Amino acid sequence: MKTVSSMVAVLVLVAGIWQQVSAQRMPPPLPKMAAAPLIEDIVLLKKILEANHPSLYWYTPKDSIDYYFQETIAGITDSLNEPTYKNLVSKLVARIRCGHTTVRFSKAYGKIAGLYRYPQFPLSVKAWDDSLVVLGSIHRNDSIFKRGTIITAINQRTPAQLLDTMYQYISTDGYGINHKSQVISGNFPGWYKTILGDEDSVYIIRYIDSTNSEKETTIKAYRPVIDTGRKKEAIKEPRLTRREIRKLTLLNKRSMLIDSAASTAYIRLTTFTGGRLKSFFRKSFRTLKKLSIQNLVMDLRENGGGNVSNSIRLTQYLIDKPFRVGDTVAAISRKFTYGRYIKPTLIYWFAMNFGASKEKDGKIHYRRYERHEYMPRETHHYNGKVYLIQGGYTFSAAxxxxxxxxxxxxxxxxxxxxxxxxxxxxxxxxxxxTLPNSGIMVSLPMYRLVMDKDRPKGHGIIPDITIKPSSQAIKEGYDIKLAEVKKMIGASNDNR
Structure with missing residues (x-):
């Protein structure tokens, strides 16, 4: 049986070969692993999920999950390289419909993945519903695929067909697809290559031109030219100080701008982890109180969640009544039967044994989040108008x-x-x-959180006011959601 260590050795050897033959256009074929150890990893994954995953059958019945595992195992009839195997595992795991159960490449593959990035689809694309719109082209002087161009087909596949295919490999909570479309938009070329392969050196693309007519053309795959000559002298760029780096890191996580004329504050919050958030919240709401700001816009479109205590603290500044985190916060087990394949375990074992309790239903409950009522903060509590902007990346604690x-x-x-x-x-x-033979990694949530048992199940939060992307907004380069919120604030201010 091949082990992760032997796989690492093979991948490192491949990387070494690539360094020696850097003048060639394509790297050597990826190493493959025999079918038997890959099947063993799938069998082990099922055992681990059955032992610890709190919501394995929440959206997909047990008989269906069993069938999907059997189908995946039956489909492994020969040796596979890692990207192909990861696709099989990703498609399988996505059937669980849990956005926190995701699949990643092995650490070994991560070290050489860049060698296999090309050839690649040459257009950056925004995806939503059944639409594909160009954000940019990697080819210089592209006179056709300008920002905002609507794509109607790629290699005879419609946008709906392409997206439906890609969606099958991406995990999300329940049945929504908006998160999946956002993920694909973040790296359309990468997803196209990963799911559909890179055999195409030329793509046939149908699109809508400036006269609103459908046209068809071809575009070459992007293959960067490998420079085998002398290394060019590196351009020296000014180094940032540690203080400047820390400041930029914080700004990337949270920031606030104030438009005094419109009595509006804009807070961009990309995470609930790190960023000295409690201090940021305290200072921000103190400023809003001092300046008597009437409108608060919070942009949470990039916020994938994070520390629950930070989410609670922000809620306290805005909510008008006591609240609990959830009706139920429960795990099915606090034992790690397959702990040697799960990291870390010790810290979670302590938390689940000393911070949670086994109840009559046999599950391990985190009672504080189920029972404790958090009160609105009195100091600097914000009572003005609040506009929360959300999207497909808005997840978990957000x-x-x-x-x-x-x-x-x-x-x-x-x-x-x-x-x-x-x-x-x-x-x-x-x-x-970490699956022992392939090195493929799968995240494993331990608790099921039911925030409110009376809410509808199966989708994300549906906004009060839906604002979808538009090809025109993309073409003109403006933020359609923020623009609409500003209009709402302007109309509200005019009516005061």
Whole structure:
């Protein structure tokens, strides 16, 4: 049986060969692993999920999950390289419909993945519903595929056909697809290559031209030219100081701008982890109080969640009533039967044994989040109008935050459906499974959180005001959601 260590050795050897033959246009074929150890990893994955995953059958019945595992195993009849195998595992795991159960390449493959990035689809593309719109072209002087160009087919596949195919490999909470379309938009060339392969040196693309007519043309795959000559002298760029780097890192996680003329504050929050958030919240709401700011816009479109305590703290500054984190926060087990394949385990074992309790239903409950009522903060509590902008990347703790506030009289939720579930999700503790033969990694949420048992199940938060992307907004380069919110604020200010 091949082990991860032997696989690492093969991949490192491949990388070494590539360094020696850098003048060739394509790297050597990826190493393959025999079918038997790959099947063993699938069998082990099923055992681990059955032992610890709190929501394995939440959206997909057990007999269906069993069938999908059998189908995957039956499909492994020969040796496979890692990208092909990862696709099989990703498609299988996506059937669980849990956005916190995701698949990653092995660490060994991550070290050489860049060698296999090309050839690649040459256009950056925004995807939503059944639409594909060009964001940019990697080919210089591309006179056809300008920003905002609508694509109607790629190699005879319609946008709906392409996206339906790609969606099968991406995990999300429940049945929503908005998170999947956002993920694909983030790296359309990468997903196209990963799912559909890179055998095409030329792509046949149908598109809508400037006269609103459908046209067809071809475009070459992108293959960077390998420079085998002398190394060019590196351009020296000014180095940032540690203080400047820290400042930029914080700004990337949270920032606030104030438009005094419109009495509006804009907060961009991309995470609930790190960023000295509690201090940022305290200073921000103190400023809003001092300046008597009437409107607050919070952009959570990039916020994938994070620390629940930070989400709770922000909620306290805005909510008008006591609240609990959820109706149920429970794990099916606090034992790690297959702990040697799960890391870390010790920290979670302590948390689940000393911070949670086994109840009559046989599950391990985190009672504080189920029972404790958090109160609105009195100091610098914000009572003005609040506009929460959300999207497909809005997940986990960010979804928890928005769901607590939606329906409050002074709050409007705008944008698109969240990726995180409105009814609940599986998260809290998320260690990582490493399959021993392939090295493929799978995240493993330990707790099921039901935020409100009376909410509809199966989708993310549906906004009060839906604002979809548009090809015109993409073409003109403006943020359609933020523009619409500003119009709403202007109309509200005019009516005061």
């Amino acid at each position: 979804t928890m935050f928005i769901s607590q506030l939606q329906g409050q009289p002074n709050v409007k939720v705008v944008g698109e459906e969240t990726g995180g579930g409105y009814y609940g999700n599986s998260a809290m503790h998320i260690p990582k499974i």
